[in-house]
Amino acid sequence: MEQTTTVTEFVxxxxxxxxxxxxxxxxxxxxxxRMDPFGVTVLAAVTAIGGGTIRDTILGAQPVFWITDTTYIWVVLLTALMVMLLVRCPRRLSGKWFQLADAFGLALFTVIGAQKALAYGASPLIAVMMGVMTGVVGGMIRDVLCREIPLVLRKEIYATASxxxxxxxxxxxxxxVAQVPAMIIAMVGALAIRVSAIYWRLSLPAFELNGDHHD
Amino acid sequence: MEQTTTVTEFVxxxxxxxxxxxxxxxxxxxxxxRMDPFGVTVLAAVTAIGGGTIRDTILGAQPVFWITDTTYIWVVLLTALMVMLLVRCPRRLSGKWFQLADAFGLALFTVIGAQKALAYGASPLIAVMMGVMTGVVGGMIRDVLCREIPLVLRKEIYATASxxxxxxxxxxxxxxVAQVPAMIIAMVGALAIRVSAIYWRLSLPAFELNGDHHD
Amino acid sequence: MEQTTTVTEFVxxxxxxxxxxxxxxxxxxxxxxRMDPFGVTVLAAVTAIGGGTIRDTILGAQPVFWITDTTYIWVVLLTALMVMLLVRCPRRLSGKWFQLADAFGLALFTVIGAQKALAYGASPLIAVMMGVMTGVVGGMIRDVLCREIPLVLRKEIYATASxxxxxxxxxxxxxxVAQVPAMIIAMVGALAIRVSAIYWRLSLPAFELNGDHHD
Known part of the structure; x- marks a missing residue:
């Protein structure tokens, strides 16, 4: 029992x-x-909690998770503030270590999203979709707000890991399999794929249409 | 009674x-x-089930329709796979026959959306809005993800049919009027307008603002 | 009691x-x-009721406000029609008087949004977020549909007022403080900041990252 509490706390x-x-x-x-502090905060929030928010509204799990537990919002606000105050040279943050941390976040968000969907009675297929949604949709909204075609749709092996x-x-x-080993298996699998993709710069082949010019 | 079952099945x-x-x-x-397989699948899903998803979250009809009946998801997954495997020259698919099939989808989605809104106690005005939303919002999200201004907002007589x-x-x-004849009247009307627009290349006049440059 | 009714009516x-x-x-x-009449109506609707719609789906306050009271939709439809029929030279409408009216709308929407969140049991932090969401998210979706990076994220002191x-x-x-004076304090505060920003053309300093080119 104490072990369960420890795991829950760790998660x-x-x-x-x-x-x-x-x-x-x-x-x-x-x-x-070059957004202003409000823009920085909105982009931070959308990327961090956007996927889970859409997941919750689709499942009918309202009020959404960050309304029930506002710690998520404080983490986002504090992170946005720290980035604005401390970061001047983002190269350090887009390096390998940050990508590894991001891969960890992707793997964990996937598992948490799938778990929540199953808790709401969804089928395994929907659980996988909700896991992927939790992991990648926040970044997609971020890219749309930056007027870009979401990178995750284009080439990187990112969604695949999720x-x-x-x-x-x-x-x-x-x-x-019990809850904890299932989480570990899933996260190790997702991390292995994502880290391999980063390390060997792997990407999926694109689906290209010939003889058709976009107008 | 058996007839009702047949109609329900046909729909x-x-x-x-x-x-x-x-x-x-x-x-x-x-x-x-040139998106990758994940991007192709996401765009297929968003276009096919995006409008109905937003309709359901606005009405409070959660979990949304494709969670209750995952057949929608299987149809999307299979379709995306088939397009990637089989289609090389999309011109055949963007021809008149495909546009006709798309017009049929638009007409049907409109009726289904309006029907669902009425079932949730919405007024006729809201039912029309929810029908149109089911028919056109998926394509709008698709266009936004492709970094385009949604075509449906610009010129084609597409939303008008809906x-x-x-x-x-x-x-x-x-x-x-009973349910089935009402559906037939609505779909014939929507199809007549959409097919005429395709055939005679009709479009609504644009609302243009002069003397104002966007900055 | 009669006073309360008058205030409610005024709001x-x-x-x-x-x-x-x-x-x-x-x-x-x-x-x-140069959108067509449908596009004009959609953009009008999204800007006017988009923020409140997302607020309501996040809070779980469905069906959303404009389904319960369709007056909002009629106001949007009539306004879109009047703009198409009457406006030829938008400069008059983007002048100081319109900006003042827009600032009033922003201040009021913020208070109404915060009020609704508190009514649904949200914490003060979430109430502020929901107020700001009601005030600015409609304009953000409008900008995304116009293929622009939302202006509110970039420089103007607009969100700050909210x-x-x-x-x-x-x-x-x-x-x-009682409900009515609290509303007045909030709206005067928001209006003072927004009007000052318009008058003195104030904007927040941007968060700029050096040594990093976006690719």
């Missing part, structure tokens, strides 16, 4: 860590476009 | 056909931008 | 006035891009 702190990492990536995107993590998690649970 | 299969047609239009848009269909449907029901 | 009419002003700003943005209004409102209520 909670890890969730806040992932929230901060995603918020940093939003704040940096805002900085590149999909594999979600599938591993739901299949493990189907095969009666 | 259901027609709905899946419309979902596939809208998914194709999303997948083709992704292909034009609006007329929605109005015909709700007025028919107000005048005590 | 209601002021809300409709704000809705019309926001709808005008959406319709004008559509006109600049944030200050929201904070003044919730703090006043915390200190047992």
């Amino acid at each position: 909670y702190y890890a969730d806040m860590f992932g929230t901060a990492v995603f918020a940093i990536s939003g704040a940096l995107a805002a900085g590149r476009l 999909i594999v993590g979600g599938i591993l998690y739901t299949i493990s649970l189907e095969y009666q | 259901y299969y027609a709905d899946m056909f419309g979902t596939a047609v809208f998914a194709i239009s999303g997948a083709l848009a992704a292909g034009r931008l 609006i007329v269909g929605g109005i015909l449907y709700t007025i028919s029901l107000e005048y005590q | 209601y009419y002021a809300d409709m006035f704000g809705t019309a002003v926001f709808a005008i700003s959406g319709a004008l943005a559509a006109g600049r891009l 944030i200050v209004g929201g904070i003044l409102y919730t703090i006043s209520l915390e200190y047992q």
Whole structure:
């Protein structure tokens, strides 16, 4: 019983860590476009909590998670402030270590999203979708607000890692694996794929249409 | 009674056909931008089920329709896969036959959306809005993700067909027309307008502002 | 008691006035891009009721406000029609008087949004967020549909006025100030900041990242 509490607590702190990492990536995107402090905060928030917000409204899990527990908002606000005060040279933050932290956030958000969907009675297919949505939709809204085609739709093996993590998690649970090992299996799988993609610069082949010019 | 079952079944299969047609239009848009398989699938899904999803969250009809019946998701996934495997020359798919299928989807989605709104106690005005939303918002999100100003806002007589269909449907029901003839009246009306617009290349006059340069 | 009714009525009419002003700003943005009547109406609607719609879906206050009271929709439809029929030279409408009306709408929407969040049991922090969301998110969606980076994220002191209004409102209520004076304090505060910003052309300093080129 005490062990369960420890795991729950660890997941909670890890969730806040992932929230901060995603918020940093939003704040940096805002900085590149010379947004003002409000813009930086909005981009940080959208990237960190946007995916989970859409997941909750689709599931009918309202009020959404950050209304019930405002710690998420404080983490976003504090992260946005710290980025504005401390970061001048973002290269350090877009380096390998940050990408690794971001991969960890992606893997964890996927598992948390899938878990919540299952708790609301969704099927495994929907659970995987909700996991991926939690992991990648925040970044997609960030990119749209920056007037860009979401990078995740174009080439990087990013969503793939999330999909594999979600599938591993739901299949493990189907095969009666307990909650904690299922989470570990899923996160290790997602991280392995994402880290390999970063390390070897892998990307999926694009679907190209010939003989058709976009007008 | 048996007739009602047959009609319900026909509408259901027609709905899946419309979902596939809208998914194709999303997948083709992704292909034009050389997205990867994840991007193709997301664009297909957003175009096919985006409008109905927003309709359901606005009405409070959660969990949204494709969580209750995952067949929609399977149709989208299968369609996206087939487009990626089979389509190389999209011109055939953007021809008259495809536009006709798309017009059918638009007309049906409008009626289904209006029907759902009425079932949730909405007024006829809101039912028309929800019908139009179901028909056109998916394509709008697709265009935004492709970094384009939604075509439906600019010139084609596309939304107009949906609006007329929605109005015909709700007025028919107000005048005590039964469910099935009301659906047929609405769909014939919407299709007639959309097909005429395609055939004669009609478009609404634009609202232009002079003497004002956007800054 | 009669006084309360008068205040409630005044807020209601002021809300409709704000809705019309926001709808005008959406319709004008559509006109600049030469959208058709449907596009003008959609942009008017999104700007006027988009923020409150997202607020309500996040809080779980569905069906959203304009389904319960369709007057909002009629105001949007009528405003969009009037703009298309009457406006040829938008400069008059983007002048100081219109900006003042828009500032009034922003201040009122902020208070109404915060009020609704508190009514749904949200904390003061969330109430401020929901107030700001009600005030600025409609304009953000309008800008995204026009393929622009939302102006509110970039430089103008616009969101700041809304944030200050929201904070003044919730703090006043915390200190047992009655509903009506709290609303007045909040709106005067928000208006003072916004009008000063318009008058002296103030803007917040941007957060700029050096040594990083966006690719």
